[in-house]
Amino acid sequence: MFSRRKILRASAAGAVMTATAAAQAATFGNPDEPAQGALNAKGPGNLEDPGPQNPAISSQFPSAQFPPATDVGGMPMDWASFNNAPKRIQNGGWARQVTQKDFAISDTITGVNMRLTAGGIRELHWHQAAEWAIMTYGSCRVTVLDAESRPYVADVNEGDLWYFPAGLPHSLQGLGPDGCEFVICFDDGDASEFNTLLVTDWFAHTPPEVLAKNFGVPAESFAKIPLRNLWIFQGTLPGDLSSDRAAVDKTGSVPPHPFIFQLGSSTPAKTSKGGTVRIADSGNFHVATTVAAALVTIRPGGVREMHWHPNADEWQYYIKGKARMTVFNTGPNALTMDFSAGDIGYVKRNLGHYVQNVGNTDLTFIGVFRAPRYEEISLSNWLTHTPPALVAQHLNVDQETIAKWPDDGPGIMPR
Ligand code: MN
Numbered sequence: 001m002f003s004r005r006k007i008l009r010a011s012a013a014g015a016v017m018t019a020t021a022a023a024q025a026a027t028f029g030n031p032d033e034p035a036q037g038a039l040n041a042k043g044p045g046n047l048e049d050p051g052p053q054n055p056a057i058s059s060q061f062p063s064a065q066f067p068p069a070t071d072v073g074g075m076p077m078d079w080a081s082f083n084n085a086p087k088r089i090q091n092g093g094w095a096r097q098v099t100q101k102d103f104a105i106s107d108t109i110t111g112v113n114m115r116l117t118a119g120g121i122r123e124l125h126w127h128q129a130a131e132w133a134i135m136t137y138g139s140c141r142v143t144v145l146d147a148e149s150r151p152y153v154a155d156v157n158e159g160d161l162w163y164f165p166a167g168l169p170h171s172l173q174g175l176g177p178d179g180c181e182f183v184i185c186f187d188d189g190d191a192s193e194f195n196t197l198l199v200t201d202w203f204a205h206t207p208p209e210v211l212a213k214n215f216g217v218p219a220e221s222f223a224k225i226p227l228r229n230l231w232i233f234q235g236t237l238p239g240d241l242s243s244d245r246a247a248v249d250k251t252g253s254v255p256p257h258p259f260i261f262q263l264g265s266s267t268p269a270k271t272s273k274g275g276t277v278r279i280a281d282s283g284n285f286h287v288a289t290t291v292a293a294a295l296v297t298i299r300p301g302g303v304r305e306m307h308w309h310p311n312a313d314e315w316q317y318y319i320k321g322k323a324r325m326t327v328f329n330t331g332p333n334a335l336t337m338d339f340s341a342g343d344i345g346y347v348k349r350n351l352g353h354y355v356q357n358v359g360n361t362d363l364t365f366i367g368v369f370r371a372p373r374y375e376e377i378s379l380s381n382w383l384t385h386t387p388p389a390l391v392a393q394h395l396n397v398d399q400e401t402i403a404k405w406p407d408d409g410p411g412i413m414p415r
């Protein structure tokens with residue numbers, strides 16, 4: 001069909017995939033009549049790329065270099081990354097973000113990746129969007145006040161989430177020994193971490209005599225307020241959590257539900273040989289009324305089963321490992337992309353998709369949904385809860401085989 005030597009020259013990584021796709025194509029399915037795909041290549045040079053190349057980048061995308069023969073059509077880019085998002089760096093930490101302006105498909109979520117040093121403070125602020133976050137390294141202390149004047153202070157560690165409803169004022173501070181790093185999702189693709197309502201800005205842009213009246217103290221007491229906002233700045237480490245909690249307790253009333261949730265150490269909703277799926281939504285993380293999440297770990301060789309989400313788009317953050325995701329739409333269209341740590345994926349509501357672990361370590365990513373509850377439809381679950389004769393007539397698969405398909409929505413295969 002084509003020269004293996006030439007494929008190897010084109011891409012060592014792509015060659016393996018191309019050979020695999022060609023082998024499968026010879027046996028069954030849509031690739032027997034491929035619209036696109038490397039198995040169409042007949043003549044010499046067909047698979048080569050003599051033009052300018054940047055192997056450091058292109059080698060990370062074997063699925064784009066050599067799409068599986070089953071990929072077809074053209075779909076909007078569903079890959080973005082924090083790895084090439086410019087950092088805003090200040091003394092005390094940094095942040096970078098991917099908004100819808102950066103990632104056109106992502107209209108429901110803005111992603112922010114932030115680092116705070118030990119003692120580093122993200123200043124007291126609030127904003128129009130709700131804020132959901134997952135801690136991926138270290139720990140920080142969060143403070144928030146709810147709309148009934150009930151204060152909340154908590155420490156957040158790796159694997160934990162927080163959720164601040166839109167408009168509730170809050171702060172973050174990195175703790176010892178080495179601060180923290182985390183990812184924030186705003187429930188709005190137009191939101192920006194660089195454009196929040198900051199306590200220092202409001203003070204600096206209020207006449208001192210108004211500050212004096214408002215706080216009932218002399219205007220001179222505001223002589224040293226910062227004239228420019230702080231946003232992120234280096235502070236001193238706070239004392240223990242119980243003393244901070246005591247310091248903010250004026251009435252003894254606390255919010256009815258915690259603003260944090262320990263997702264990483266929670267009992268998985270699904271466990272199989274192939275991995276685990278942990279869910280946090282308003283059913284168990286009660287304050288999170290606009291954002292649901294699924295933390296997925298896939299063992300090497302495993303696959304997050306074919307499924308879709310009927311109630312929301314999925315914004316994904318890849319935490320570790322190597323992933324390959326294919327998204328299916330009408331047309332037909334099918335797009336396969338590769339994802340590594342720090343990358344972002346996006347799947348529109350109701351579009352079929354699956355995620356393969358193509359590395360030799362565990363793959364972990366979190367799917368974030370702008371919805372009160374996590375919802376999914378599993379392809380195998382649907383087809384095993386439909387009369388077998390009906391399914392058999394659609395797919396030319398005998399009923400004995402269909403009886404072997406998983407009928408419990410395994411989440412990750414193998415079971
Ligand atoms: Mn915030």
Ligand code: MN
Nearest residue numbers: 309314353367
């Ligand atoms: Mn999904």
